[in-house]
Amino acid sequence: MNTKQKKRSRIIERIIERSLLACGLLSILTTIGIISVLLFETIAFFEEVSVFDFLTDTVWAPLSVNKRFGVLPLLSGTVLTSLIAMFMAVPLGILTAIFLSEYAPDGLRRVLKPILEILAGVPTIVYGYFALLFVTPLLQRLIPSIEGFNALSPGIVMGIMILPLVSSLSEDAMFAVPRSLRDAAYALGSSRLQVAWRVVVPAAFSGITASFVIAVSRAIGETMLVSIAAGQKANLTFNPLVAIETMTTYIVQVSLGDTPTGTLEYRTIFAVGMVLFLLTFVLNIFGDQMRQRFRERYE
Amino acid sequence: MISKTQLKTILNRQKWNDRIFRVVAAIGVLIALITLGALLIDALIDGVPRLGWKFLTSFPSRKPAEAGIFSALVGSVYLIILTALIGVPIGVGAAIYLEEYTNQSSRISRIIEVNVANLAGVPSIIYGLLGLGLFVRAMGLDRSLLAGALTLALLVLPIIIISAREAIRSVPSTIREAAYALGASRWQTISDHVLPMAFPGILTGVILAVSRAIGETAPLITIGALTYIAFLPTDVGDPFTALPIQIFNWVSRPQKGFHINAAAGIVVLLAVTLLLNALAIFLRNRYQKQYS
Numbered sequence: 001m002n003t004k005q006k007k008r009s010r011i012i013e014r015i016i017e018r019s020l021l022a023c024g025l026l027s028i029l030t031t032i033g034i035i036s037v038l039l040f041e042t043i044a045f046f047e048e049v050s051v052f053d054f055l056t057d058t059v060w061a062p063l064s065v066n067k068r069f070g071v072l073p074l075l076s077g078t079v080l081t082s083l084i085a086m087f088m089a090v091p092l093g094i095l096t097a098i099f100l101s102e103y104a105p106d107g108l109r110r111v112l113k114p115i116l117e118i119l120a121g122v123p124t125i126v127y128g129y130f131a132l133l134f135v136t137p138l139l140q141r142l143i144p145s146i147e148g149f150n151a152l153s154p155g156i157v158m159g160i161m162i163l164p165l166v167s168s169l170s171e172d173a174m175f176a177v178p179r180s181l182r183d184a185a186y187a188l189g190s191s192r193l194q195v196a197w198r199v200v201v202p203a204a205f206s207g208i209t210a211s212f213v214i215a216v217s218r219a220i221g222e223t224m225l226v227s228i229a230a231g232q233k234a235n236l237t238f239n240p241l242v243a244i245e246t247m248t249t250y251i252v253q254v255s256l257g258d259t260p261t262g263t264l265e266y267r268t269i270f271a272v273g274m275v276l277f278l279l280t281f282v283l284n285i286f287g288d289q290m291r292q293r294f295r296e297r298y299e
Numbered sequence: 300m301i302s303k304t305q306l307k308t309i310l311n312r313q314k315w316n317d318r319i320f321r322v323v324a325a326i327g328v329l330i331a332l333i334t335l336g337a338l339l340i341d342a343l344i345d346g347v348p349r350l351g352w353k354f355l356t357s358f359p360s361r362k363p364a365e366a367g368i369f370s371a372l373v374g375s376v377y378l379i380i381l382t383a384l385i386g387v388p389i390g391v392g393a394a395i396y397l398e399e400y401t402n403q404s405s406r407i408s409r410i411i412e413v414n415v416a417n418l419a420g421v422p423s424i425i426y427g428l429l430g431l432g433l434f435v436r437a438m439g440l441d442r443s444l445l446a447g448a449l450t451l452a453l454l455v456l457p458i459i460i461i462s463a464r465e466a467i468r469s470v471p472s473t474i475r476e477a478a479y480a481l482g483a484s485r486w487q488t489i490s491d492h493v494l495p496m497a498f499p500g501i502l503t504g505v506i507l508a509v510s511r512a513i514g515e516t517a518p519l520i521t522i523g524a525l526t527y528i529a530f531l532p533t534d535v536g537d538p539f540t541a542l543p544i545q546i547f548n549w550v551s552r553p554q555k556g557f558h559i560n561a562a563a564g565i566v567v568l569l570a571v572t573l574l575l576n577a578l579a580i581f582l583r584n585r586y587q588k589q590y591s
Binding site for chain 1: 330516
């Protein structure tokens with residue numbers, strides 16, 4: 001190879017490296033993009049509505065004549081559906097994880113794990129259909145007073161939806177508990193149940209907690225399920241039998257109409273999006289840290 | 300000291316507790332599986348009778364019996380192709396940079412890594428707001444196919460980066476050293492040896508990303524994708540609809556006929572996403588065995 005060729009190939013290598021770096025930096029630009037778009041419109045929103053009203057007013061009525069901008073009813077709707085989902089997903093998820101990691105024979109485990117994974121890939125719109133047209137009619141037969149749109153039905157279905165997330169992350173954490181801890185407990189005469197609850201679960205505790213935190217974050221950001229089945233009525237209540245509205249549903253509700261740029265109505269969805277982003281961001285960071293902790297200890 | 304009989308009762312009780320718990324745990328797993336099974340069967344029972352060639356090739360209509368998913372299906376296919384064309388090169392490029400060009404503990408690599416992990420947890424509707432503010436309004440792309448594809452590409456980028464990194468990392472370093480020893484440059488080593496070996500793993504990630512993008516509804520609604528479109532997009536600047544949006548539209552209507560249409564649309568959507576997911580899991584398991 002002569003010097004000229006060498007020089008050319010060195011330049012090509014440089015160009016390739018630079019373009020690959022640009023690809024990596026694009027992911028950072030995405031984050032910056034999200035934050036700046038949200039900030040830009042949120043700041044404009046707060047020029048017209050005071051932060052204090054936004055956080056403390058108990059009525060959310062941005063589309064009516066008497067406009068009120070209290071985010072609490074939307075927040076309560078989000079918290080309510082997420083809570084119901086966690087009531088379902090935490091016990092079932094832990095049981096599934098313990099069953100898979102401590103009880104299930106190898107063959108069954110190999111079948112169950114991919115099934116749970118595949119089901120985690122079901123689009124959320126499908127769960128929405130299921131909540132509105134299968135679970136709600138079922139609930140109406142059991143509880144006649146329940147409304148056609150309610151928090152209970154999407155909450156339950158959301159619990160089933162995030163269950164694979166809880167069980168697979170918890171199972172990973174339990175799997176990382178060293179064999180020697182289990183063997184020591186068995187040698188002392190523990191039953192399988194005792195090993196599971198008194199050794200494996202406490203040892204995997206931070207990983208299990210991380211799975212809950214990440215599941216909560218997923219539940220808070222869930223959109224289609226609640227848009228379809230929970231209703232569009234901003235309602236400061238913790239009654240699971242009546243229609244409510246979550247933060248995500250509100251964004252969908254406004255997006256379905258044709259909202260002109262620059263109006264206060266257009267900006268509300270960014271302000272609500274900002275609250276949603278901050279909530280999930282804090283939860284994700286917290287969850288990731290918990291997960292790192294169990295990895296550091298045992299790997 | 301406890302007596303022999305006491306010990307026996309304790310052990311006996313433990314054994315029973317253990318058995319009872321095993322049954323309880325199995326019931327827990329069953330509840331989950333049965334619910335998920337009910338979901339699938341419910342959609343199948345409602346939707347399959349409605350399926351047919353006419354349903355796949357008709358435009359939406361005000362009469363439920365005449366409506367079909369043609370424009371939604373074509374819109375989804377275009378959208379996914381565009382999303383993959385934009386997202387895959389960028390995602391794989393970022394993964395190559397992180398694995399092959401930087402030190403794992405370098406500052407830039409750590410920042411990108413934390414950033415990607417955070418992006419993976421951002422709710423999809425927030426990406427919709429980004430798309431609305433940036434692509435639709437600021438860049439003036441309007442509610443076009445391109446705006447939708449750009450939004451979805453950013454959404455699936457973390458999935459592609461994370462899985463491509465794993466695939467590249469699993470290529471043994473001896474391969475690289477052998478290539479360097481023969482005088483290959485860095486890029487030659489990567490493009491001729493590392494990438495071909497990492498290909499199945501990267502493909503798995505791409506399939507998972509595509510299957511995620513097909514089912515996404517919220518970000519497309521947020522950027523303003525239309526719910527009623529009776530023509531096919533011919534250009535990346537045209538307005539579009541997609542399968543999950545069409546399903547959402549039908550579910551939201553009160554008439555039973557539209558609910559049946561929604562179920563039939565769901566059967567199509569599920570068939571595509573579940574097949575893709577199963578394919579990805581199959582590929583991954585096969586490929587894991589090969590190297591370890």
